[in-house]
Amino acid sequence: MDFVKGLKQKETVDISDILSGEWYGKEVKMKGAVHAIRDMGEFSFIVLRKYDGLVQCVYEENKVSEYSIKNLREGATMEAIGVIAAEERAPNGFEVRLNGIKVLSEPAPDTTMPIPINKWKLKTSLETKLSLRPISLRNVRERAIFKIQEGIVRGFRDFMFSQNFTEIRTPKIVAGNAEGGANVFKLEYFGKKAFLAQSPQFYKQTMVGVFDRVFEAAPVFRAEKHNTTRHLNEYTSLDFEMGYIDGFEDIMAMEAAMLTYTFNLLATEYAKEVKLLGIILPDTTNIPTVRFDEAKQLVSEKYDRKIKNPYDLEPEEEVLIGKYFKEEHNSDFVFVTHYPSKKRPFYAMDDPRDTKFTLSFDLLFKGMEITTGGQRIHSYVEQVNKMVARGMDPSEFANYLMIHKHGMPPHGGLGIGLERLTMKILDEQNVRETTLFPRDVSRLEP
Amino acid sequence: MDFVKGLKQKETVDISDILSGEWYGKEVKMKGAVHAIRDMGEFSFIVLRKYDGLVQCVYEENKVSEYSIKNLREGATMEAIGVIAAEERAPNGFEVRLNGIKVLSEPAPDTTMPIPINKWKLKTSLETKLSLRPISLRNVRERAIFKIQEGIVRGFRDFMFSQNFTEIRTPKIVAGNAEGGANVFKLEYFGKKAFLAQSPQFYKQTMVGVFDRVFEAAPVFRAEKHNTTRHLNEYTSLDFEMGYIDGFEDIMAMEAAMLTYTFNLLATEYAKEVKLLGIILPDTTNIPTVRFDEAKQLVSEKYDRKIKNPYDLEPEEEVLIGKYFKEEHNSDFVFVTHYPSKKRPFYAMDDPRDTKFTLSFDLLFKGMEITTGGQRIHSYVEQVNKMVARGMDPSEFANYLMIHKHGMPPHGGLGIGLERLTMKILDEQNVRETTLFPRDVSRLEP
Numbered sequence: 001m002d003f004v005k006g007l008k009q010k011e012t013v014d015i016s017d018i019l020s021g022e023w024y025g026k027e028v029k030m031k032g033a034v035h036a037i038r039d040m041g042e043f044s045f046i047v048l049r050k051y052d053g054l055v056q057c058v059y060e061e062n063k064v065s066e067y068s069i070k071n072l073r074e075g076a077t078m079e080a081i082g083v084i085a086a087e088e089r090a091p092n093g094f095e096v097r098l099n100g101i102k103v104l105s106e107p108a109p110d111t112t113m114p115i116p117i118n119k120w121k122l123k124t125s126l127e128t129k130l131s132l133r134p135i136s137l138r139n140v141r142e143r144a145i146f147k148i149q150e151g152i153v154r155g156f157r158d159f160m161f162s163q164n165f166t167e168i169r170t171p172k173i174v175a176g177n178a179e180g181g182a183n184v185f186k187l188e189y190f191g192k193k194a195f196l197a198q199s200p201q202f203y204k205q206t207m208v209g210v211f212d213r214v215f216e217a218a219p220v221f222r223a224e225k226h227n228t229t230r231h232l233n234e235y236t237s238l239d240f241e242m243g244y245i246d247g248f249e250d251i252m253a254m255e256a257a258m259l260t261y262t263f264n265l266l267a268t269e270y271a272k273e274v275k276l277l278g279i280i281l282p283d284t285t286n287i288p289t290v291r292f293d294e295a296k297q298l299v300s301e302k303y304d305r306k307i308k309n310p311y312d313l314e315p316e317e318e319v320l321i322g323k324y325f326k327e328e329h330n331s332d333f334v335f336v337t338h339y340p341s342k343k344r345p346f347y348a349m350d351d352p353r354d355t356k357f358t359l360s361f362d363l364l365f366k367g368m369e370i371t372t373g374g375q376r377i378h379s380y381v382e383q384v385n386k387m388v389a390r391g392m393d394p395s396e397f398a399n400y401l402m403i404h405k406h407g408m409p410p411h412g413g414l415g416i417g418l419e420r421l422t423m424k425i426l427d428e429q430n431v432r433e434t435t436l437f438p439r440d441v442s443r444l445e446p
Numbered sequence: 447m448d449f450v451k452g453l454k455q456k457e458t459v460d461i462s463d464i465l466s467g468e469w470y471g472k473e474v475k476m477k478g479a480v481h482a483i484r485d486m487g488e489f490s491f492i493v494l495r496k497y498d499g500l501v502q503c504v505y506e507e508n509k510v511s512e513y514s515i516k517n518l519r520e521g522a523t524m525e526a527i528g529v530i531a532a533e534e535r536a537p538n539g540f541e542v543r544l545n546g547i548k549v550l551s552e553p554a555p556d557t558t559m560p561i562p563i564n565k566w567k568l569k570t571s572l573e574t575k576l577s578l579r580p581i582s583l584r585n586v587r588e589r590a591i592f593k594i595q596e597g598i599v600r601g602f603r604d605f606m607f608s609q610n611f612t613e614i615r616t617p618k619i620v621a622g623n624a625e626g627g628a629n630v631f632k633l634e635y636f637g638k639k640a641f642l643a644q645s646p647q648f649y650k651q652t653m654v655g656v657f658d659r660v661f662e663a664a665p666v667f668r669a670e671k672h673n674t675t676r677h678l679n680e681y682t683s684l685d686f687e688m689g690y691i692d693g694f695e696d697i698m699a700m701e702a703a704m705l706t707y708t709f710n711l712l713a714t715e716y717a718k719e720v721k722l723l724g725i726i727l728p729d730t731t732n733i734p735t736v737r738f739d740e741a742k743q744l745v746s747e748k749y750d751r752k753i754k755n756p757y758d759l760e761p762e763e764e765v766l767i768g769k770y771f772k773e774e775h776n777s778d779f780v781f782v783t784h785y786p787s788k789k790r791p792f793y794a795m796d797d798p799r800d801t802k803f804t805l806s807f808d809l810l811f812k813g814m815e816i817t818t819g820g821q822r823i824h825s826y827v828e829q830v831n832k833m834v835a836r837g838m839d840p841s842e843f844a845n846y847l848m849i850h851k852h853g854m855p856p857h858g859g860l861g862i863g864l865e866r867l868t869m870k871i872l873d874e875q876n877v878r879e880t881t882l883f884p885r886d887v888s889r890l891e892p
Binding site for chain 2: 001002003004005006007008012014016031033034050051052073074075076077104105106107108109111113114132133134135137138143146147149150153154161164166167168169170171172173174175185186187188189190192194196203206207209210211212213218219221223225233234236243244249252253254256257260285286287288289290329335378379380381399400402403404405406407408409410418436437439441442444445446
């Protein structure tokens with residue numbers, strides 16, 4: 001009888017081992033993918049791609065007698081056996097002087113890379129990059145984007161845990177939808193009509209009644225028919241919802257603190273990728289807030305622009321509000337508060353001082369909405385009345401209204417679009433650049 | 447202009463503050479939901495429910511003159527103002543002697559709780575519990591299940607990070623499906639046919655070509671038509687996939703080490719819930735492995751059972767294999783290896799010594815499969831040949847085969863059913879007990 005006893009001792013080294021240990025002058029084994037081969041005449045460079053960076057290996061035929069480099073192809077994976085030597089011009093300041101090569105796998109016969117992934121920056125169109133996503137992501141710069149994205153989610157979660165939020169997992173197949181409207185995917189569910197969740201709204205509110213503070217980082221689905229540079233049909237929503245708030249200002253404060261924490265995490269744990277991508281991390285310690293109606297007024301005056309619709313923000317207005325607060329307050333962020341009631345969902349709490357507006361906010365980052373949040377109605381009577389006033393039938397929402405009926409604390413929360421936040425951090429122009437496998441009206445693969 | 451400057455100083459205390467600070471004899475403010483009210487004659491107990499436990503408050507009418515307890519109802523939320531005093535018989539060893547009550551919200555008029563959530567254990571049917579999920583989860587024992595589940599996911603992720611895995615987020619709306627078969631949900635996607643992902647298989651393999659080691663904890667969807675105690679139509683899959691393996695044994699070792707880490711995390715960070723639910727955490731430092739065909743033979747001999755189908759494991763056989771290894775090796779876990787090729791998907795690597803079997807495994811926990819994993823084919827030619835031999839058309843899988851074509855390291859991985867793992871840790875009999883909002887053939891709400 002054999003037994004599995006956990007991890008065995010590692011026989012190979014990674015870049016981080018070399019950088020932190022005393023390996024110089026010693027022979028190591030290291031595995032990686034053949035990222036580039038460069039014939040230098042007397043010798044060749046084999047650049048290995050590993051999860052934590054690139055490694056320069058030096059191949060001299062007389063030293064590696066049993067393997068001819070002529071047989072080696074980009075895309076193969078191999079084990080390099082060699083001695084570590086300092087080399088300033090190599091990535092990470094060292095190289096491996098090869099004594100042996102063991103090929104672990106090979107690409108298909110008679111193929112070449114469809115794009116030059118070993119170039120520093122892929123100079124192909126977004127369209128091509130996305131069509132070849134499984135390969136284009138092997139470019140070191142492309143993949144670094146998704147380490148940054150990993151870091152954002154980690155920062156979000158770690159901060160939420162530190163603030164006593166509980167992580168939840170809510171269903172994505174649902175019977176009804178929180179955000180209303182037509183942009184919802186339908187599916188057949190054993191003869192019943194079902195939908196893909198546009199947001200975890202009902203469920204996260206429900207769970208505030210259970211754990212006081214909850215969060216979730218999970219996919220949401222919007223059947224938007226328009227193909228823009230900032231919309232996706234499936235994206236990751238970073239959601240939190242918190243009870244016992246004094247007002248929606250508590251939610252904005254929590255988000256600001258979370259962003260500060262997350263950007264610090266990126267600056268430290270993801271310093272390599274921050275540097276590689278040339279990211280300038282924004283300051284979030286002092287975010288201005290402005291009322292929706294005031295913001296429209298300010299922008300209209302400063303940029304000499306007519307207000308067309310007092311109850312809605314056009315994308316161009318968002319851009320100008322961002323510009324205004326950058327120019328006037330040197331801030332990349334601005335909270336726009338008190339959105340009109342008619343533009344917010346039925347669960348939004350109206351401002352008792354003026355019920356045409358809600359106790360809600362958006363967070364704009366470099367002129368684009370990355371968060372929508374606000375206080376929710378907790379009173380059963382108030383919620384039912386608002387539904388009726390909107391022509392909704394409360395009996396269709398009995399499962400949701402159960403929480404109000406049996407008592408909910410004052411509460412609110414928000415949702416952050418992960419891919420958009422990543423896009424703006426990176427100053428990218430299209431949200432597909434910061435989505436592993438984007439889904440849009442015309443794109444369902446890869 | 448107002449600015450958001452991060453979190454403000456907290457004015458209220460939580461249970462953890464009391465337990466770690468010097469609050470005895472001092473007046474505090476504490477917020478929570480009215481979980482129970484008990485009239486003791488001279489005085490009353492108000493039990494507050496907070497995310498971190500229950501708090502006993504003592505109400506005496508002459509001390510809280512401005513608020514009559516007759517108006518207080520279960521399900522209301524309130525701020526308690528009072529002095530902390532040691533009290534052995536109270537939860538957590540203290541009580542709050544009230545000087546004031548501020549009601550924050552109230553349940554709907556003329557309602558009562560549909561189930562006695564303040565009882566220690568809900569003695570209602572599973573059916574009732576699920577129908578009233580938003581309320582039944584407010585029971586302290588019920589919600590503790592989902593803190594344990596949070597802990598499992600945290601343990602999984604933290605361990606993966608420690609082993610240099612990268613977290614990925616793969617699409618749930620897909621054009622084709624990895625696991626095949628009929629149990630797939632279809633949806634309309636802008637005139638095209640699309641599916642809900644049965645697993646992140648193709649994408650996680652793809653990302654091994656990018657980051658060497660990847661993981662994801664996300665929903666998967668299976669349109670299983672049978673309503674059993676162990677199937678869900680939407681569940682959370684803990685997936686990892688790792689490159690540069692020497693064999694599928696590396697994957698089993700990684701899983702065993704992950705489970706050990708996670709159970710240690712539960713024992714420390716979730717000690718309160720472990721105790722509350724009476725969980726006995728299993729030992730995973732020494733997990734026996736047995737070949738599929740041997741396991742069938744052992745069970746057939748020991749329990750005098752005829753082998754009906756040599757190429758499949760029936761659920762009863764899984765139970766008996768679990769029983770066998772508990773009796774013979776005192777292990778709750780057993781890795782069953784070398785599943786027949788015809789029962790495994792097309793991407794599974796066959797055993798070169800006997801291609802009727804695969805280099806794969808299941809992990810059984812207390813007689814139930816909680817993990818399926820194995821080594822995958824990395825050679826393009828081998829993968830195409832296996833597809834053709836199965837009557838599949840490789841051209842339909844061009845996006846997937848791109849990774850093999852341009853080179854993949856030897857790799858493999860696994861998927862763990864989160865709800866099933868939680869169920870077996872808790873010795874529950876139905877996987878719906880350990881799912882926040884289960885989806886099955888007849889259940890789409892709440």
